[in-house]
Amino acid sequence: MCIYKKKVYNRVLIKLSGESLQNEKKTGINQFFLYRIAKDIKEIVQLGIQVSIVIGGGNLFRGSSLTNIGVNHIVADHIGMLATIINGLAIRDILFQKKVQSYLMSSFSIKGMCSSFNLDKARKLLSSNIVIIFGGGTGNPCFTTDSAACLRAIETKSEIVLKGTNVNGVYSADPKKKLNAIMYHKLSYKEVLDKELKIMDLSAFILARDYKIPICVFNINTPGLLYKIVTGVQEGTFIGY
């Protein structure tokens, strides 16, 4: 790793897709991914970047898959939000093992396991270079953790949302469905909306646009990519004005 490189951001929010955490059985949590992502996060914290993380739950439960088996949609979303806390607990523990100071906050009360969301405290901890993991999404059903990521980025005054996902960036169509889809390197908010590129749910995306939070969509499975992005290397797809 090139330690002479300079950071281009002071405070970032990383959205970690739950799916990226899944193991080879397509469920649960992948041990190797956890350790690797903790290493990647440590590298950027050591650059002096203030980091918060919004963690998804798709490796464990998504509301939509539970409604498909007959669970009421509000209850299904509650289960999905709880799944994000499970992932958050795992990430907090691995960061601790890697000697990265971190703090897990849940959007709803889970006494005994982690603290509840407190914006003042989150800002103070971030200023002291402590990584904040935001679990529990927005705390409300009918949303996703993409909305939580944009919301927390606005609240914590983060300069960018780094959306780590399992594709290389934003494509002209879902690359998992259309193999000849082309990847964009740079897009405006308007282009994403006009072209109906479904990389994030609409409510999340509108928040980012209205509060002028740029988004970088990148492949979370590529080791070291986070470091490249925060030191100014163009990777994935950058969305802004």
Ligand SMILES: Nc1ncnc2c1ncn2[C@@H]1O[C@H](COP(=O)(O)OP(=O)(O)OP(=O)(O)O)[C@@H](O)[C@H]1O
């Ligand atoms: N235009 C597009 N460009 C890139 N990916 C797209 C596009 N449209 C749909 N996708 C799909 O979006 C997915 C990204 O999902 P994402 O990482 O946000 O998961 P998530 O559902 O938010 O998180 P979780 O796994 O926690 O539920 C990719 O796997 C890709 O198949």
Ligand SMILES: O=c1ccn([C@@H]2O[C@H](COP(=O)(O)O)[C@@H](O)[C@H]2O)c(=O)[nH]1
């Ligand atoms: O604010 C929120 C965030 C999430 N949910 C539910 O949790 C699951 C998992 O989140 P992902 O963003 O898919 O990783 C999601 O499918 C919702 O069911 C929520 O209700 N509110």
